[in-house]
Amino acid sequence: MTKKQLIIDKAIELFAEKGIEATSIQQITEQCGISKGAFYLSFSSKDELVLSIIDHFMRLITADIDQVVRQEKDPQIKLYEFYLTTFQLFEKYAKFAKVLFREQLQSIHDAFIEKINYYDNLTNQATLRLLDELYGERIEDTKYDVLVVMKGFIHIYSQLLFAGKLPFNLQLLSETLVEKTNIIAEQTKLPFLTEEIVQLVRNPAPEELSTSHIIEEIERLTSQVEDPIEIESLSILKEQLQGERISQAILLGLLHNLANNEQCKWLVYLVKQKYTP
Amino acid sequence: MTKKQLIIDKAIELFAEKGIEATSIQQITEQCGISKGAFYLSFSSKDELVLSIIDHFMRLITADIDQVVRQEKDPQIKLYEFYLTTFQLFEKYAKFAKVLFREQLQSIHDAFIEKINYYDNLTNQATLRLLDELYGERIEDTKYDVLVVMKGFIHIYSQLLFAGKLPFNLQLLSETLVEKTNIIAEQTKLPFLTEEIVQLVRNPAPEELSTSHIIEEIERLTSQVEDPIEIESLSILKEQLQGERISQAILLGLLHNLANNEQCKWLVYLVKQKYTP
DNA sequence: TTGACAACTGACTGGTTAGTCATTACTATA
DNA sequence: TATAGTAATGACTAACCAGTCAGTTGTCAA
Structure with a gap:
């Protein structure tokens, strides 16, 4: 688990208990067992x-x-x-x-x-x-x-x-x-x-559905996923979206490969919104 | 308007704008045009x-x-x-x-x-x-x-x-x-x-509906209402509730006298809950 | 072993908070 | 006018807050 994920998990627990406003960064970092400074390495505020x-x-x-x-x-x-x-x-x-x-x-x-x-x-x-x-x-x-x-x-x-x-x-x-x-x-x-x-x-807001936004999401995920099939799928998906003609069959197949990974769900959603009927 | 009511009014406004947690006593007292100390004369916290x-x-x-x-x-x-x-x-x-x-x-x-x-x-x-x-x-x-x-x-x-x-x-x-x-x-x-x-x-919780609780409410109101009919109604209501036999007709009549005063609405509700079918 | 770099620390700053209390202002009665 | 008693003040305390940064630790490559 990344530090970021750890912070999110513990923060959610505390927010649920006491509310966002009433939870301090101090309390979150204590719960995580890290220092206050370390928090600001993961989040800017x-x-x-x-x-x-x-x-x-x-x-x-x-x-x-x-x-x-x-x-x-x-x-x-x-x-x-x-x-x-x-x-x-x-x-x-x-x-x-x-x-x-x-x-x-x-x-x-x-x-x-x-x-x-x-x-x-x-x-x-x-x-x-x-x-x-x-x-x-x-x-x-x-x-x-x-x-x-x-x-x-x-x-x-x-x-x-x-x-x-x-x-x-x-x-x-x-x-x-x-x-x-x-x-x-x-x-x-x-x-x-x-x-x-x-x-x-x-x-x-439509800007979320721009191709460049989706490409960014693919690049973000490429550095995070570990499964080789998923990595290859991301790579081919990027090519497809940047190419001139997009094959629906390949697209759906690739999305299927990615659908089970929680991290990729949002990407799958975005692509379906934009490219499938 | 009492100082208490003034504070409640202004506090509600600020709470609605920014939330309870995010509103300070300072801000409330500034909005009221009173000092911080004055707040603590009306409310203990x-x-x-x-x-x-x-x-x-x-x-x-x-x-x-x-x-x-x-x-x-x-x-x-x-x-x-x-x-x-x-x-x-x-x-x-x-x-x-x-x-x-x-x-x-x-x-x-x-x-x-x-x-x-x-x-x-x-x-x-x-x-x-x-x-x-x-x-x-x-x-x-x-x-x-x-x-x-x-x-x-x-x-x-x-x-x-x-x-x-x-x-x-x-x-x-x-x-x-x-x-x-x-x-x-x-x-x-x-x-x-x-x-x-x-x-x-x-x-x-049933304790709210004890007669003594209702009598307290009557006494609290007696020092607040101004209309002479209402004052007399409160006085007679108190006698009725403390007496042995309670006349439904008198009771309903008295409640009718009080029903239009916002301050008395809660009393009317309590009495109706306890004494009317 | 050394050097370079990233990860991490926690004391610190400047600000805000709820609540207190010695002091002052006001008001009503004698 | 004098006095007693109440209402109101605002500087003050102690605690907490988000965010910073000079310095420490850990790691890995040369």
Whole structure:
């Protein structure tokens, strides 16, 4: 484990316990068994640490959820898996999720909200695509309401999950939420949200999806991954993206090689967003 | 306005802007135009200020919502009014509500969560009574889920309210939530929450409802209210509660006299809880 | 063994915090 | 006007904070 990862792990623990604001760098370095100076070799400031943590976890979560929604499957099953994956991710990254819910509207720094909003919007996009597959034109008027209600379900049941000490039956919970979502989507006649939310659910900033940004991510990963297949895949992927014609078959094959490595999930997500239908 | 009230008002503003943790006593006193020492004449610590603020607003909110639910009306109309009142209260005390949502799961101090939970449970009790009126036995299996879903609706739409700069059409929002609530309550077959939540929605601590506690509240108010009718009502109320036989007619009449004064709302709520069916 | 370089340390700076308390200003009664 | 009692002040303490940097330690190659 790199020093950076160690710091992130311990910081998350402390943030979850006491909140970001109330946790000092001192306490984090003590928990890590390193000196204060060593912290500043890995991160230039406390803010950078927090932003790194948000990026780190939100990328994992966003990529996983997107992957579930992109599958070629019965949309009803995907809806179930969407809920289940979401709750499983919250369980897996419980401490981070606690921090997230905790500081939610809270700022300390506008940059934090902005970053969280950015990833939130990405997930909203994926969810809207799923809703379109599920109900299509039938919920044209109410789709934003259905989206928001789904987020409300997730939000409030997550709170219970965190308040109670677990373990909950997440499969059963997801089943009941699928039922509720279908009922709401099929029966709701009155829309509330129309255009206001379009601003809130705005498209993600496009610069993230530039080819050069993706190439950078590949180069970053090249120095981190160890598996030879993955290294070669990254190398070929770079060539493909820089070449003139891109073979979908090769692309998908390469992404498949990389999909199981947590570090590469974000890259896979970015490439799929940009180059696959 | 008392000095205490001035401090509460300005503190709420600053807390809403920057969060509780990030707001110093210094800043609060500067905003009030008083010295640091003067603050400590009104509150013994920052924690006491925060707890006072929570009490102050949660009492107003709890009492108002309880009053809506207690009316003798068509339950469907009460459901609508329940939502509308909730959102109107959030709008009225927007700054406090922001602080509440902001620090939500956050502790800084366990005492804060405990207090918020206490009032949350009171509102849950009122909501469950309303659900019983609305759907009775039909939702015996799913009533806790319906309760939680209602809270999810309120939570997530409130977040939108706070994120967007308002103004939203709260009447329309409440109408759509009535529709959604009815749909969920009448159509949901699969229960998820059963007994776990009974622990979370536990009854409020009973000591709050002791007669002596209510008498104390009357005495506290006697030195604060100015309207002669209200002063006399408090005096007679005290006699009634200390006497052996309590006349329901007199009681209700007195409560009616006091109901319009914001300061007295909590007393009215307490007496109704204890002495009226 | 030596030298070069990177990793690491922790005392230190300048700043902010909650809370205290000797002192002063004000107010009301005699 | 004199006096007693209360309200208010703000300099002060001790603790903590993020971030810095001169100096130490560890490592590896020559």
